[in-house]
Amino acid sequence: MINSRLAVSVHILALIATHPGQALSSEYIAGSVNTNPVVIRRLTGLLRQAGLLQTVAGKTGATLTKDPAAITLLMVYRAVEPKETLFSMHDRPNPACPVGRNIQSTLDDTFVRAQQALEAELEVETLSDVIHRLASAR
């Protein structure tokens, strides 16, 4: 199961995008997400490193550096997900066995395709899409 960092990060970005001109503190955001402010600051740190938002240490608030329509969920996912590969493989299968010797490279093909299919879906969805769906659900 993939961690909840993508979900929380989208929540954070959606809050910022829907409150233009308002400086939202990590504590305020944490109240909406229902978590600890430090969790929010850790994620905004990663989002800042990825160039998705800007903050000033000591100053309340964060601002998006791109238009919500230009921020894909894949960008957010990549920003906060430390692991590059989605599927794990068992290590050191027996090289003396024809199956063990080639299973990793063989499975890797499949796993890469599956991961790319997932990422392609995250890439076609933008923060703007999320915000519109949030609004229509209201």
Add this chain to the structure above:
Amino acid sequence: MINSRLAVSVHILALIATHPGQALSSEYIAGSVNTNPVVIRRLTGLLRQAGLLQTVAGKTGATLTKDPAAITLLMVYRAVEPKETLFSMHDRPNPACPVGRNIQSTLDDTFVRAQQALEAELEVETLSDVIHRLASAR
């Protein structure tokens, strides 16, 4: 990161399929996978429950109940993966906040689509495909 159970399970099934008529013990399979025999027996138990293979308690070996071309990697994945949903969500976002109130249902749409895209890739690949690629890599 998704656990390595799919990788190990495909390894197990590929071994069985490529050794027709030979009764492979969990210890032999464990030697090829490079793990403990109990890990193999646990997975074969799940694969048996899913109807992918048959075993007899006390008797060495396992046999596939379907043609390798009829076993998709999605079947294997579903057999050994306990979690239905791939992405985690933070729980109890603030219902008093318009974003918090609707973020879960909104993100769920995206997450379901992404997961389905991944599963679709696993569905088009069969054990037979894996075995052929194993053979051509040799």
Add this chain to the structure above:
DNA sequence: TTACATGTAATTAGTTTAGTTACAGAAATT
């Protein structure tokens, strides 16, 4: 200068994963 914010390191509790030990029960071997 005081109050309050962010950034970040360190610690903790809970969960998950894989590996391991142990053993009951079934099958095969002698």
Add this chain to the structure above:
DNA sequence: AATTTCTGTAACTAAACTAATTACATGTAA
């Protein structure tokens, strides 16, 4: 029939990961 060997499964352990939390250095603003 007794012994050996296998599978099935429960129970325990160590390692890794996640999120929550505490603590505090540092920056901003009133």
